[in-house]
Amino acid sequence: MSIPFLKHDPLPTGAVEELGRFGGTRLRRIRCGNPGPFTFLGTNTYLIGEGAVAVLDPGPEDAAHHAAILQALDGERISHILVSHTHRDHSPGAAALKAASGAPSLGFGPHLTPPEAGGEGADHAFDPETRLADGDAVEGDGWRLSALHTPGHCANHLCFALEGGGVLFSADHVMSWSTSVVSPPDGDMAAYMAGLARLAARDEALFLPGHGAPLPEPAPFTRALLAHRQAREDALREALRGGPATVAALVPRLYGALDPRLVPAAGRSLLAHLRKLEAEGLARHQAASDVWAAT
Incomplete structure (x- = not known):
């Protein structure tokens, strides 16, 4: 929307x-x-x-x-x-x-x-x-x-x-x-x-x-x-179905070209979505490699 x-x-x-x-x-x-x-x-x-x-x-x-x-x-x-x-x-x-x-x-x-x-x-x-x-x-x-x-x-x-x-x-x-x-x-x-x-x-x-x-x-x-937030979350879940990924790798896949000043904030926003999904049992964090994966 x-x-x-x-x-x-x-x-x-x-x-x-x-x-x-x-x-x-x-x-x-x-x-x-x-x-x-x-x-x-x-x-x-x-x-x-x-x-x-x-x-x-x-x-x-x-x-x-x-x-x-x-x-x-x-x-x-x-x-x-x-x-x-x-x-x-x-x-x-x-x-x-x-x-x-x-x-x-x-x-x-x-x-x-x-x-x-x-x-x-x-x-x-x-x-x-x-x-x-x-x-x-x-x-x-x-x-x-x-x-x-x-x-x-x-x-x-x-x-x-x-x-x-x-x-x-x-x-x-x-x-x-x-x-x-x-x-x-x-x-x-x-x-x-x-x-x-x-x-x-x-x-x-x-x-x-x-x-x-x-x-x-x-x-x-x-x-x-x-x-908009729900659509971002749905796109993130779809991206994770393609395999584990770091937050840094997910940002360009979900946001496309961004003002460089906004890239860190986009990463923080994705991290917030990932933590929400983790709490809901829909994603997991692999700490050793700092990647996120679908459950």
Whole structure:
């Protein structure tokens, strides 16, 4: 199934986009200037409410982005600092924002995979003052958010639903511009696909992702993401029927020609699929030769 990615996002770096009022709640977006192969044009920071405002995903340590957030909120105050997950493009900016505002930080918890266990891009310094579990509510002046624990891309990943607003902040679980990286050991493909199914069944009319433009009509898009992952898994099982292979050998067979910067991430994604298949009894790892085989 083709995925209708949104590859155009005209918001300039540091500018404030008025997204509108949803259930009476004012929403704004600011994009950080940290473009890259995994961040697209940059990390989205969302301002929720007015007067007393929640800031969702303050982004990386970036002085210009920090200044843009404070300038956008001139005359208002920050009541909450919300973090969707502990990757270095989303959570490190919380420290400077707390120092400037005194507002409490909220998130699922610290990064769940220790540094010695591997993984890329983790922010091990962030530890929220308030830990949110699946279904917990966060309330402010004129708004209420419900936290949804959606591991897969990151084990402590949260989405946030704006109650009565028809909006879901989907962070990096569902992005409008690309699929998400799922990289073990912190990334988990089974959990990620279960999260996609969960989000596809919701009734919000708009997803606001961690990178890329707002995503209208998100349910069919999210179903397409899930179908894409299932098709990749089916192709991987078919490749393994041809004989044992290393992850490095499988990448070009399943992905074709790739931007060299994306090859390692493709390998991590295949590894996540392989570990899912192994847990389901459909593949096995031959450690001595580091190859994978069908069962």
